[in-house]
Amino acid sequence: MGIVSPGFFGRRRRDDPALPPGQYLTESFPVLSAGPTPRITPEQWEFTITTETGTVHRWSWDEFLALKQDDVSTDIHCVTSWSKLGTSWRGVSLDTLFESVESDLEFTMAHSYGGYTTNVPLDDLLGGKAWIAHEFDGEALEPEHGGPARLLVPHLYFWKSAKWVRGLEMLRQDEPGFWESNGYHMYGDPWREERYW
Amino acid sequence: MRTGWNIADVISVRQETTTARTLRLRLPGLTGHKAGQHVDVRLTAPDGYTAVRSYSVASALPGDELELTVEELADGEVSPYLVRAVAAGDQLEVRGPVGGWFVWDPADPSPVQLIAGGSGVVPLMAMIRAHAAGVGTSTGTGIGTAPGYAAPFRLLYSVRSPGAAYYATELDERATAPLLTVNYVYTREAPAGSSIPPHRLDAATLLTTVLPPEDNPAVFICGATAFVETVADWLVRAGYTPDRIKTERYGGTGTTP
Numbered sequence: 015m016g017i018v019s020p021g022f023f024g025r026r027r028r029d030d031p032a033l034p035p036g037q038y039l040t041e042s043f044p045v046l047s048a049g050p051t052p053r054i055t056p057e058q059w060e061f062t063i064t065t066e067t068g069t070v071h072r073w074s075w076d077e078f079l080a081l082k083q084d085d086v087s088t089d090i091h092c093v094t095s096w097s098k099l100g101t102s103w104r105g106v107s108l109d110t111l112f113e114s115v116e117s118d119l120e121f122t123m124a125h126s127y128g129g130y131t132t133n134v135p136l137d138d139l140l141g142g143k144a145w146i147a148h149e150f151d152g153e154a155l156e157p158e159h160g161g162p163a164r165l166l167v168p169h170l171y172f173w174k175s176a177k178w179v180r181g182l183e184m185l186r187q188d189e190p191g192f193w194e195s196n197g198y199h200m201y202g203d204p205w206r207e208e209r210y211w
Numbered sequence: 212m213r214t215g216w217n218i219a220d221v222i223s224v225r226q227e228t229t230t231a232r233t234l235r236l237r238l239p240g241l242t243g244h245k246a247g248q249h250v251d252v253r254l255t256a257p258d259g260y261t262a263v264r265s266y267s268v269a270s271a272l273p274g275d276e277l278e279l280t281v282e283e284l285a286d287g288e289v290s291p292y293l294v295r296a297v298a299a300g301d302q303l304e305v306r307g308p309v310g311g312w313f314v315w316d317p318a319d320p321s322p323v324q325l326i327a328g329g330s331g332v333v334p335l336m337a338m339i340r341a342h343a344a345g346v347g348t349s350t351g352t353g354i355g356t357a358p359g360y361a362a363p364f365r366l367l368y369s370v371r372s373p374g375a376a377y378y379a380t381e382l383d384e385r386a387t388a389p390l391l392t393v394n395y396v397y398t399r400e401a402p403a404g405s406s407i408p409p410h411r412l413d414a415a416t417l418l419t420t421v422l423p424p425e426d427n428p429a430v431f432i433c434g435a436t437a438f439v440e441t442v443a444d445w446l447v448r449a450g451y452t453p454d455r456i457k458t459e460r461y462g463g464t465g466t467t468p
Contacts, residue, residue, distance in 0.1 A: 016261065016304045017218060019254040021296050024262050025288045036253075036263050038288070045436040045460050048312055050443035050453045095251070095263050128453060158440055196311035210214040210309055 030099075032089055034204035037097040043159065044096055048192065051157050052128035052178050059127075059162045061146060062181035065117040073111070075162065078146070081106045086145055088168040090175070091204040103166055105147030108139040121185040124165050127178040132191035133200065134167055134174055136184075143169055146179060171202040171209070216253060219305040221297055222276065227377045231330065232294045233269060233280045238305060241275040244268055246341035247314035247334045247431070247459075250279065250307035254289055264289040267334035267433075267459075268308055269378075271341035277308065280377055282330040313431065313459045317345055320358035321429040324422045325366040326442055328434020332368055332377050334459060335433055339364060343385055363389045365428075367420050369412045369438065372400035394420045414445040424450045433459040 033039065056075040063071040073081070086103040122139060124132050138144065147166040148155050155161035160177025167174045173193045194200050199208040219236040226232050246268075253263045270278035283294040297303070315323065315338040323342070325335040345360030370376045376395070386393045396412045397405075410416075422428040430451065432439050439460045447453055 016216060016253060016255045017302055018257055019292065019303070020301075022254045022262075022292050023256045024254070024260045036261070038262060045440070047458060047460065049458055050447045050456050051440060052453070053444075094265055158436065193312075197309055210306075 032099050033097055034091055035207050036209075037091055037095055037204065040096040040098055043098065044092065044094070045158050046092060046094060046173070047158070047177065048130065049128065052126075053157060054127045054162055054178060056162050060180065061111075061163070063111060063115050064181065064183045065115060066119055066184055066186070069116075071111075071115055078106060078163070079148075082110050084145060086147070086166065086168075088166075090168050090172050093171040093173055093198065093202070093204075093209050097204075102151050103145065103147040104149035104152075105145035105163070105166060107142065108144045108146070109142065111146065112140060117184045119184040119186055121188045123183045123185055123189060123191060124174075124176040124179055125181045125183060126176045127180050130176055130178070130192050132165075132174050132176050133185070133189055133194060134165075134170070135188065135201075138167060138170065139182075143167065169203075171199075171204050173198065174202050214306065214309070216304045216306050219303050221299055221301045221303060223299050224297065227280055228375055230294070230375075231280055231282045231377060233278050234293060234297060234303075235270075235276060235278045236303065236305065237276050239275060241277070241308075243273045244271075244277060244308040245310070245314040245316075246271050246337040248308035248310040248337075249334070250277070250305050250309070252279075252289065252293065253304040253306070254292060255304070262288050263306075266293075267337070269333045269336050269340075271337050271344050273344075280330070280333045280336075313433075313457050315341060315359070315429075315431070317341065317357035317359035319429060320362055322363045322422050322426050323359075323365070324428040324430045325364065326417075326421070326430065326432045326434075327366065327368045327370075328438035328442075329370060329375070330377070331432075331434030331438070331459070331461065332366075332370075333433075335366060335431060336378055338431065339366065339382075339385065339391060343391070363392070363422070365392045365394070365420075365422055367394045367396070367412075367417070369396040369398060369434070371398055372409075373397065373402045374400075412442070414449075417442060417445055418449050421446075424452075427452070427455065430456045431459075432456065434461065436460045 061073045089099045091097045145166040148163040165176040165179045222235040249267045266279045269280045281293045401409045
């Protein structure tokens, strides 16, 4: 426990077990982006997975929507300390997308329209832990929240859930993405408060 | 990068507006910071309950002190305490300064366009102060020799009313063309005697006020989400390169310009 701030009692007295250390609850949906929002139409959009052999697995918007869709209810945790509980998403599991992919590599880099990147170990994308989401709360995902589609890796801080995602690149070694090169943690587990280096 | 919690001494406080206050903190061991960085502040209640929020650094000081300007949010948990309860001599727990993206680098010779919505002016003020600190500095220290100090800066500041503007006197004093130009857009209440009625920032005003795209300025936009989204969109559509636009958005319910 840190130094006590005299006269400070806080407003949220309840210890919510769903809340990782250092996080507070929000009902709104704040936006955190490093630059302008890319405007990508579904016709322009595609998603790729690129392996070490140079093989590119590719899905158009229509092919992506034709895959098995999951409805996901999950908590999300932003490194700027807000958490939002019980959010509803619809999208395609990375397990589904990786069914046809052969790779021996253990690391990935997510690439987004607009140039954003973030690194995620493959283990954290598989096993029902991650999706490419295109709906939030029953509506098409808004561009400022990453639409047409974003990566959803809710067990890591939310900067790992790359907005405007356009592909995954398999990597031999873990490499830092955009925020990871700008002071943020390589892995980003909210329960261990892996915010900064 | 300072990533652990440190105890900061509150050196002084001063009121910026009726709802905002600047806290000057001393963080032992700190040796300056980059313009545009933020810190996390942690408050702890007697029972151990803690609340953490991020605040932009407003100052550009070389040593172990820094300033935060905090706007009191009506439904805030931490900001009312920082704006009304904290006094000189108190201590606060602080993490940082952190951030390596939304920062101005004096080594960059590019002209700089800053665009602020409301309290979003805080990290941009740190950049203006860092720029001014280098301008005219004797070359003995070498600090004034970085090319960025000679680059023109512009601030476009969208704010509710003259009384809600932070740092107005200082900005008036610092605004000497071409090193710093300051333009205001008043959204609710214009200054007394102004011929321009209050209005929201629109694309035409924006594009006639900011540095033109052919100058290839480094652009920093900070404010509520809707403000930043709208302004960044207008700039991209007008031909500014997305790569040159850095944004920082405040969460919650913002308004459009």
